Amino acid sequence: MASKKRAVPEINAGSMADIAFLLLIFFLVTTTMDVDKGLLVKLPPWTEESSEEQDIKEKNIFVVLVNAQNQLLIEDEYASLEDIRRLAKEFIDNNGDGSCEDCRGLRDPNSSDNPRKAVISLQNDRGTSYKTFVTVRNELLGAYAELRNDLAERKYGRDYQSLNETDKEAVNEIYPQFISEAEPVKIGG
Amino acid sequence: MAHIKKKKKVETPPLSTASLPDIVFMLLFFFMVTTTMREVTLLVKLKKPQATEIQKLERKDLTTYIYVGAPKSAALGTEPRIQLADQLASVGDVQQWVILQREAINEAERTKFTVSIKGDIDAKMGLISDIKQELRKAQALKLSYSANPAASAEELFKSF
Numbered sequence: 001m002a003s004k005k006r007a008v009p010e011i012n013a014g015s016m017a018d019i020a021f022l023l024l025i026f027f028l029v030t031t032t033m034d035v036d037k038g039l040l041v042k043l044p045p046w047t048e049e050s051s052e053e054q055d056i057k058e059k060n061i062f063v064v065l066v067n068a069q070n071q072l073l074i075e076d077e078y079a080s081l082e083d084i085r086r087l088a089k090e091f092i093d094n095n096g097d098g099s100c101e102d103c104r105g106l107r108d109p110n111s112s113d114n115p116r117k118a119v120i121s122l123q124n125d126r127g128t129s130y131k132t133f134v135t136v137r138n139e140l141l142g143a144y145a146e147l148r149n150d151l152a153e154r155k156y157g158r159d160y161q162s163l164n165e166t167d168k169e170a171v172n173e174i175y176p177q178f179i180s181e182a183e184p185v186k187i188g189g
Numbered sequence: 190m191a192h193i194k195k196k197k198k199v200e201t202p203p204l205s206t207a208s209l210p211d212i213v214f215m216l217l218f219f220f221m222v223t224t225t226m227r228e229v230t231l232l233v234k235l236k237k238p239q240a241t242e243i244q245k246l247e248r249k250d251l252t253t254y255i256y257v258g259a260p261k262s263a264a265l266g267t268e269p270r271i272q273l274a275d276q277l278a279s280v281g282d283v284q285q286w287v288i289l290q291r292e293a294i295n296e297a298e299r300t301k302f303t304v305s306i307k308g309d310i311d312a313k314m315g316l317i318s319d320i321k322q323e324l325r326k327a328q329a330l331k332l333s334y335s336a337n338p339a340a341s342a343e344e345l346f347k348s349f
Contacts, residue, residue, distance in 0.1 A: 036335055
């Protein structure tokens, strides 16, 4: 016996839009699109001795001091925030012993030997404001970024960000990043 | 015979709303995918510094936030404090807390664990440095100083 198929009544989809709107408004209200961005740094591992003495020649260290009044002293001379990037670049790129073929530094014998030996030491006071610290840190990172970018332009004809991983590593090999954040002391003031 | 011709009204066809649900759904999915619920209520005043050399923190689930700033409630004074999750904490709590946060991540990805310090511009480096020392003790060595993007370095200097 062929039974007559019962017709399934069609579901009314008219209120679908209302439901979707409801959900949409909920997500619109709860959404926050903040992507966290920041200066990525790496901390040195914890050691019990408060200060480990390393054998680094005086001329290979670029000392940046920031005091409680947010004033800067770079290599024993007063400086302003605008100077940091230029001075840091000159220091890193100096290439005193000539072992860095890709560097274009001034080859001043009293400045750093080569970028692999150059260390930037950032020391601040406990009273230094966070804003100043971040700005100084930003400038130091910027100095490295600019040097790497310049090298990438010269070597590969493209900017650093568009290089592939191996090329990036080759650039990083020439300009490795050595920035040390020393424990804060009372510099004075 | 005069025949008055009735002017026929030009009727505009009714707008079809059949595709409205599709459009709404499209928007809905967009917001569903991009949404992140705000996970903490800020107890401290937070005005982030500006910087140009910033990098995105890709993985939110591998990042832990430490907020530093003056408390919002006047009863707690004006001295900058540390906020971990939903409560104010002291420097001594940081190490324990960071270790706990890292334990929650699956083991294969634990090396990518990053701590993001969201500090107020008026905070002093003394407190930030104390946090840094605690992070070193906790072996949480990847750190990010959270900042807002600035258009150029010149603009950055102007704010001083």
